[in-house]
Amino acid sequence: MPIPRILVPILVALALVAGLGLRTGFTRPTLTKTFADKPGVKATFTVSGVRCRGTAMLFASLYEDVPGVHGIEAYASERKAVFTFDPGVISRERIRAIMEAPIPFQDGTSNQMFECLSVE
Amino acid sequence: MLLVVLGLVVHSALGYGSRSFEAYCPFGGVESLWGLFTAGEFTCALAPLNLSLLVALLCLVLLCKKAFCGWACPIGLLGELAARLGGRVWKQRPRVPLKVNAWLKLLRYVVLVAALFFTCRSGELVLRGYDPYYLIFSGFGHGSAGIVSMLVLTVIALGALVVPMLFCRYLCPLGAVFDPFSRLGMIRVWRDESKCTACGRCGQTCLHDIPVQKLRTVRHRDCTNCLECVDACEERGVLQLRAGL
Numbered sequence: 001m002p003i004p005r006i007l008v009p010i011l012v013a014l015a016l017v018a019g020l021g022l023r024t025g026f027t028r029p030t031l032t033k034t035f036a037d038k039p040g041v042k043a044t045f046t047v048s049g050v051r052c053r054g055t056a057m058l059f060a061s062l063y064e065d066v067p068g069v070h071g072i073e074a075y076a077s078e079r080k081a082v083f084t085f086d087p088g089v090i091s092r093e094r095i096r097a098i099m100e101a102p103i104p105f106q107d108g109t110s111n112q113m114f115e116c117l118s119v120e
Numbered sequence: 121m122l123l124v125v126l127g128l129v130v131h132s133a134l135g136y137g138s139r140s141f142e143a144y145c146p147f148g149g150v151e152s153l154w155g156l157f158t159a160g161e162f163t164c165a166l167a168p169l170n171l172s173l174l175v176a177l178l179c180l181v182l183l184c185k186k187a188f189c190g191w192a193c194p195i196g197l198l199g200e201l202a203a204r205l206g207g208r209v210w211k212q213r214p215r216v217p218l219k220v221n222a223w224l225k226l227l228r229y230v231v232l233v234a235a236l237f238f239t240c241r242s243g244e245l246v247l248r249g250y251d252p253y254y255l256i257f258s259g260f261g262h263g264s265a266g267i268v269s270m271l272v273l274t275v276i277a278l279g280a281l282v283v284p285m286l287f288c289r290y291l292c293p294l295g296a297v298f299d300p301f302s303r304l305g306m307i308r309v310w311r312d313e314s315k316c317t318a319c320g321r322c323g324q325t326c327l328h329d330i331p332v333q334k335l336r337t338v339r340h341r342d343c344t345n346c347l348e349c350v351d352a353c354e355e356r357g358v359l360q361l362r363a364g365l
Contacts, residue, residue: 002360003307008345011184011307012191019146019176020169030162051262052165053243077143077167 030076031056035063040070040084043092047099049114052076059114062098066090079117092119141257142245143167146188147235147294149174151247154240164245181298185305189288189295190344195253196288202277203284203327216283221329224290225342232293252276252287284327289342302341309338309345310362315355322349322359332359 030053050059056074059081063069068089073082083095096119102110142148148170155163162168177188189196207213216224231247238246248254249265250272260269279286288295311322313336322332328342332349350359 001362002357003363005347005350005361008184008187008307008347008361009191011180012187015176015180015188016173016192018179019173022172022176027168028156028160028162030165032161052245053161053163075167076165077162077169 027075029073029082031060031074032071033060033063033074034071036070038070038086040086043083043085043095044120045081045083045096045099046079046117046119047081047114048079048117050074050076050079050081055113056081058103059099062103063095066098069095142254143169144173145170145253146173146177147297148245150294150297151236151239151245154236155243163239163243166245178298178301181301182304182306184307185302185343185345186295186298186341187345189292189298190346193288194257195292196285196344198252198256199280199285199288200327202280206281206284209281213284214282215329218329221289227290228292228296231291232296235293247293284329289328295342299341302343303339305339305343305345306365307345307361307363308343309347309349310360310364311336311338312358312360315358317355317358319354321352321354325349325352337362337364 030050047059050056053076056076059074060072063072063083068086069083070086071084075081085095096116099114099116100112102112104110142165148166149172152162152166152170155161155166156171162170180188235247245254245263248258248263249269252273254261255264255269255273258264260266276287276291283289309332311332316333318333320333323330323334325348326332327346327348328340328344330338330340330343330349332338338349345361347361350361353359
């Protein structure tokens with residue numbers, strides 16, 4: 001039996017909607033860095049500049065020796081970073097200031113690589 | 121629908137929305153598999169959306185062949201526009217000899233293997249510098265290979281004026297992933313041999329050079345169910361869309 005041709009674009013649209021819907025509930029970070037295996041408070045920063053694994057590694061490296069930051073999960077595609085930190089040692093404002101500070105390069109120049117767009 | 125997909129991609133490529141435009145590429149789902157299995161993390165800028173789109177589209181291919189390529193892929197749209205433009209330039213479009221065409225199609229498997237190998241090895245999306253989707257929507261952004269990228273895009277664009285759907289036919293790695301599933305696609309074009317006059321108009325219209333006039337049912341792996349052949353047929357009811365195994 002012939003099928004109406006409109007079915008083809010409808011199936012494509014349904015597949016795309018299903019694809020967009022399926023991702024809900026499944027999430028994996030681009031990079032996970034644990035600096036200290038301690039419990040802490042979580043805060044999500046939306047950061048422009050974290051766009052791939054390379055930039056996520058650079059971003060995480062900014063906090064390697066920062067007291068109070070226990071770990072970072074970076075999600076490049078969603079431009080966000082989830083921090084686990086001790087609020088008694090470091091504040092959200094300080095975390096933000098570190099990411100927005102200019103980063104020095106080997107050629108002597110420096111540049112602001114990351115900008116915090118929001119904090120939750 | 122193409123305009124909606126295109127709008128979504130351009131919207132995110134311009135920096136709006138909550139995710140990168142690269143998240144809308146189903147081939148990213150294939151590239152992310154190795155990183156997910158080995159480290160539990162997504163490679164480079166890839167995301168769950170890449171994977172979920174891939175899964176949904178593989179189901180679509182099993183149902184409706186490569187309909188995504190013909191109805192929603194932005195690069196498919198550009199290829200089609202170039203083919204139409206080329207059609208105005210050429211009075212009689214030059215055809216790639218069938219054997220050469222078949223051999224050249226193997227190139228997409230080479231691209232697929234190379235893309236996966238180097239992506240797994242480096243953890244970077246190595247195809248970025250040569251991928252028309254990335255180059256166009258990122259505006260030759262981070263990861264493009266400068267003059268080489270421009271050269272690649274120019275060759276693909278000019279080539280598409282001569283050989284319709286050049287990128288899709290010979291270079292698209294997602295097409296290579298879809299190939300084995302596409303042959304199984306249940307909804308496809310069927311030809312009524314008793315009514316067919318074998319004028320060949322359907323085959324001439326096909327942008328993938330599928331010889332529709334010689335087939336009883338179009339199982340061909342390249343068929344995108346664009347239905348151009350059905351539109352081109354002047355005999356009523358000869359070419360019809362049907363479901364079957």
